[in-house]
Amino acid sequence: MGLFDRLANLLGLRKKEVNVLVVGLNNSGKSTVINNFKREDDRCIDIVPTVGFNVEKFAYKFFNLSIGVLDNILFMSIDTGITHFPSLPFPSLTRICTASDKLRLVVVKEELDMLLQHPDVAGRKIPILFLANKMDLPDSLTTVKLVAGLGLERIQNKPWHIRATNALTGEGLQPAIEWLTDQIRDIYINKR
Amino acid sequence: MSRWLEALWEPSAGLFSLPGGLDMLDISGDGDARLICADLGPVGSDSTKIRVYKGGDQITEHNMIEPPCGVVGFYTENGEHRSSVVAVGAGASVYIFKNMRPFFKYCLPHIDAHPKEREIWHKCGLDEELNVLTLADDLELLLKELGATFLSPRTLKFLSLDNNLRLSFAEQYRRIPLVKANALTAITIIRRDSWNDPASSCLILGTEAGEVLVLDPRAFSVMDKYILEWPPAIFASCGLWTGDGYIIIIGRDGKIGTIRRGSSVKLWETLPAPAVAIAVLTSQGAAVAVMDGTLVGFSKTGIKLWHINIPGIILDLVSLPVPQNGLSLLAVSTVGYGIRIYDGKHHVDTVKIMEPVSALKYGRMGQEERTIAMVTVGGGLCMKILKRTADFNTNNSISNLSSSNTSKFSIPKKTRLFIDQTIRERAEAKKIHNTFQQGFLRLRLTTAKQASEHLSENQALGSNPITLETNVLGLGPNYMIRIIITNISEDLSSTELYILCRAEDTDVNPRVIDLPLLPSAVPIPLAINANLKGQISGKVKILLCKKSNPKPLVITTVILPAAEEDFEI
Numbered sequence: 001m002g003l004f005d006r007l008a009n010l011l012g013l014r015k016k017e018v019n020v021l022v023v024g025l026n027n028s029g030k031s032t033v034i035n036n037f038k039r040e041d042d043r044c045i046d047i048v049p050t051v052g053f054n055v056e057k058f059a060y061k062f063f064n065l066s067i068g069v070l071d072n073i074l075f076m077s078i079d080t081g082i083t084h085f086p087s088l089p090f091p092s093l094t095r096i097c098t099a100s101d102k103l104r105l106v107v108v109k110e111e112l113d114m115l116l117q118h119p120d121v122a123g124r125k126i127p128i129l130f131l132a133n134k135m136d137l138p139d140s141l142t143t144v145k146l147v148a149g150l151g152l153e154r155i156q157n158k159p160w161h162i163r164a165t166n167a168l169t170g171e172g173l174q175p176a177i178e179w180l181t182d183q184i185r186d187i188y189i190n191k192r
Numbered sequence: 193m194s195r196w197l198e199a200l201w202e203p204s205a206g207l208f209s210l211p212g213g214l215d216m217l218d219i220s221g222d223g224d225a226r227l228i229c230a231d232l233g234p235v236g237s238d239s240t241k242i243r244v245y246k247g248g249d250q251i252t253e254h255n256m257i258e259p260p261c262g263v264v265g266f267y268t269e270n271g272e273h274r275s276s277v278v279a280v281g282a283g284a285s286v287y288i289f290k291n292m293r294p295f296f297k298y299c300l301p302h303i304d305a306h307p308k309e310r311e312i313w314h315k316c317g318l319d320e321e322l323n324v325l326t327l328a329d330d331l332e333l334l335l336k337e338l339g340a341t342f343l344s345p346r347t348l349k350f351l352s353l354d355n356n357l358r359l360s361f362a363e364q365y366r367r368i369p370l371v372k373a374n375a376l377t378a379i380t381i382i383r384r385d386s387w388n389d390p391a392s393s394c395l396i397l398g399t400e401a402g403e404v405l406v407l408d409p410r411a412f413s414v415m416d417k418y419i420l421e422w423p424p425a426i427f428a429s430c431g432l433w434t435g436d437g438y439i440i441i442i443g444r445d446g447k448i449g450t451i452r453r454g455s456s457v458k459l460w461e462t463l464p465a466p467a468v469a470i471a472v473l474t475s476q477g478a479a480v481a482v483m484d485g486t487l488v489g490f491s492k493t494g495i496k497l498w499h500i501n502i503p504g505i506i507l508d509l510v511s512l513p514v515p516q517n518g519l520s521l522l523a524v525s526t527v528g529y530g531i532r533i534y535d536g537k538h539h540v541d542t543v544k545i546m547e548p549v550s551a552l553k554y555g556r557m558g559q560e561e562r563t564i565a566m567v568t569v570g571g572g573l574c575m576k577i578l579k580r581t582a583d584f585n586t587n588n589s590i591s592n593l594s595s596s597n598t599s600k601f602s603i604p605k606k607t608r609l610f611i612d613q614t615i616r617e618r619a620e621a622k623k624i625h626n627t628f629q630q631g632f633l634r635l636r637l638t639t640a641k642q643a644s645e646h647l648s649e650n651q652a653l654g655s656n657p658i659t660l661e662t663n664v665l666g667l668g669p670n671y672m673i674r675i676i677i678t679n680i681s682e683d684l685s686s687t688e689l690y691i692l693c694r695a696e697d698t699d700v701n702p703r704v705i706d707l708p709l710l711p712s713a714v715p716i717p718l719a720i721n722a723n724l725k726g727q728i729s730g731k732v733k734i735l736l737c738k739k740s741n742p743k744p745l746v747i748t749t750v751i752l753p754a755a756e757e758d759f760e761i
Contacts, residue, residue: 027223027559103247103558106197107577114581139249 020180023115025104029133032167037177102141105149112150127183128155129176130162136169159183195582196543198574199563200248203546205573207243208232211469211508212378212426214553214565217265219244220291221274225556226251227565227575228278230260234571242280244292247558248575252292258283262379266393268409270386279395281379286397288412298412302371303401305344308334310370313346317366324359344372375400382429382437384409394433398424404441404451406433418451428470428478430492438492440478442467448480450494460494471511474520481509481524489537498537504529510552512564512578519584523564525549531566533584540584547572657681658689658710660736660746668755669724673732676717679710688739691718698730698752699723722752729754 024030115121130152132143143162147153152160161179165172213230227245231253242254242263260282269275278289288296304310312330316322331347340348346365353361378398383391394415395407400423406416424441431437438450446463465484472478476492485506488499504526512521512533522534527548533541547568557563562578617624661676673693679685689707693700701721710716724730730752735744 025559103199103563103575104560104577106199107560107580110197110579139247 023111024133025108025111029167033131033133033165033173036167036170036173102139105141105146109150116155123157125187126158127180127187128158128160129180130160131167131173131176132162132164133167135164135172136166140164194543195541195579195584196564196576197579199560199577200573200575202248202574203568203570203572205250205567206231206234206571207567207573208234208571209551209567211551212262213260214551214567215263215265215278216553216555216557216563216565217276217278218273218556219265219276219278219289221276223273224558227553227557228263228265229567229573230256230263230280232259240282242278242289245573248573254289254292256280256282256287261376264379264381264395266381266395266409267390268392270392271388271390273390275392276390279379279381281376281397284373284375286376286379286395286407286412296412298407300374300376300397300399300405303374305370305372306334306338306342308338309343309347313366313370316362322359322362322366324362327362328358344370346370374403377423378425378427380427380429380439382406382433382439383431385432385434387432396427396429396439398427398441404439404457416453418457420457422447426467426470428472430472430476430478440470440472442470442480446482448490448494458494460490461496463488468506469509471509471522473511473522474513474515479509479511479522481506487522487524487534487537500534500537502526502529502532507548507550507569508552510554510564512554512562514562514578514582514584517584521584523552523554525552525566531564535584543576545574549574658685658736658746660734660748661715662734662748662750664750664752668753671722671724671752673720673722673734673750674717675720675734676715677707677710677736678715679712682712684712685710686738689745690737690739692735692737692744693720694733694735695722696731697725697728698732699725700732724752724755727754 022030022034130146130150132141132146134140141149143164147162152162161176161183163172163176163179165176167173207229208231209229210232213232215228216225217228218225219228224246229243229245231241231243233239233241240256240259242256242260243250244252260280262281263278265276265278267273267275268277276290277295278292280287280289284300286298286300287294288298290296305313309331312327312334316327328351331343331351335343335347335351350358350361376397377400380396381393382396384394386392392409394409395412397405397407399405402420402422402424404418404420404424405414407413408415420441420443422443422445425444426442428440429437430440433453436452438452440448440450441457442448442463444466446466447459448461448463448467449457449459451457463480463482464486465482468481468483470478470480473489477497478490478492480488480490481502482488483506485502485504486499487502487506487509489497491497502524506524506526508525510523512523513519514521519535521540522536523543524532524534525548526532529542530545531543531549531552532539533543543564545566545568547570549566550569551567552564554562554564557565557575560577564576564578566574566576568574657680659678659680661678663674663676665672665674675691677691685707687709689710691705691707693703699722705718705720708716720732722730722732732750732752734748734750736746737744
């Protein structure tokens, strides 16, 4: 590492590599959310169901986010997602739930509990961002109802945040991702 | 821990459904499956409706004139999500809804009335002046002759009317051709020619006149027609109709049989009691819930494989295919024992529920593939989702082991060894057969030999339980061998027994002793003198023999120790 690199590092100018795992049930809008972070000309027009695992890299403020999209229903286990990020720390997690599908709330809760009990997640202070997607649909649940329905108040050892979003228009995504980057920055500052 | 997630429990949904009255279908092609429910209304009311639920909320309802006998959802085109239609069988018609809007009505063909009855009404229609009294007399006679079941509703209505109302009734109807309406008894679907999803399906209708009609999914015209002569009550289908698919039919009296395309009905057997419901298993068989409280498993050729007793009264039965685990489970709704889940004949799980469930449906609801929808007898709607991590194998691994000799072994069929073996078998069939026959004969011979030997031995020993006790007395070289013989059986021993002594390096006197008749449990002492010939120890074999039998019954060996040197005194 050259002198200049070290200097840039010290001053916090150099962008850090951060891994973000995006988890959600099928058809909850994970790929659509990520599509929103891309530059205009890179965006896909048709979003097809993700099979397996996708990794996208892009820069946002101070960090190079590499975001992995994982469909845990298709993949049967989040283990795959975690092993795809061998360069731990794995500091952040975005969980997307469909605000409109009341029937699957129990499924989301079950999957979330399993994720939180995962040995790579359980004991660590990983910020979790919940996106209550599809808020534009008429029968969507409010974030307050989702917090109660998913029992989010039980998560005490991790910073978490919930945000109603609409991935089609990008509404609510910017404040959500800003919260996430703030959290990640805090982690790095505390480490130093 | 439960294997089910409770997604919805709506105790006051006001739904009343019977087996076959529920289906799940993506009605508008937007990827979200809805629950379609034939609601018969509370007991005593006539308000029958078709209700459609999205998630836990009712989105539409449609009034029906007649109570439906079943609701099925299917696709009319291969690979076309938007071609989904809902068919509701009621009365003599099938109402087809597309996007939950009335789309088509298929009417069952009329049945011809009895020729005599037709003749009477025809004659009456030709008459200038209507003579109600003759008409009434003729029909009265016909009723006595044929019985009410063979008469048309018009005749029955006419005869039940008051005398002074008959004239206007007959006047109104006598010139209209007489027909007898048919009624639908059962409705189901069978995939037409594709295993892909979604695939077009043929509609299968069963009528009161004992016909089975298979309708084309596009034109709703009759593709195939079968005459059963007994009304089918429950259908199940398996496979592709244009391929090797078949329809399993159960009659009201418990007759069960199958129809394949192009062949007539093949009866399996008659069930001991009427059937409640049938569920097809992915292993190509079917399970039938019978009203006598048993669940019967059939193979695809109609062989009864197993039957188990179910506690409580059975209300419905559906199959729960879980392809991720390679399982095909059965859910049986019982009164008082919840929903019992079976893997074949093994009970693996029970889903507890507040009220007995009158109708069950398992399938895709919304985005969730493994949802079970239940309508309770009290009108409640409950939905549960099978957990992704649910494992039905842990509980029954032991019971599976015990039944493995009856179930199929999963031997991989195309191994290298298997292929070599098949080629060799084909090439040298005669030789292999001869070798096998030879070996088999030899095996039989050896077995027979062993068996006969065993038998004769048993006879010899079993009838002569005699103990032999030997002692060697003396310092040598002159010894005395004392033998004590005891008959330990309760009867007298057989005669012709003798004791034979065989000796090496020893003089024995006497060599042979004939035994007397041995009374039960009395020890008999015998004495034999034995003199050692040399300085080394001797060996005497004592054999208990029977004169007719060359083989000794008992053998003992006595060792005579080497004698001490003679002392010179």
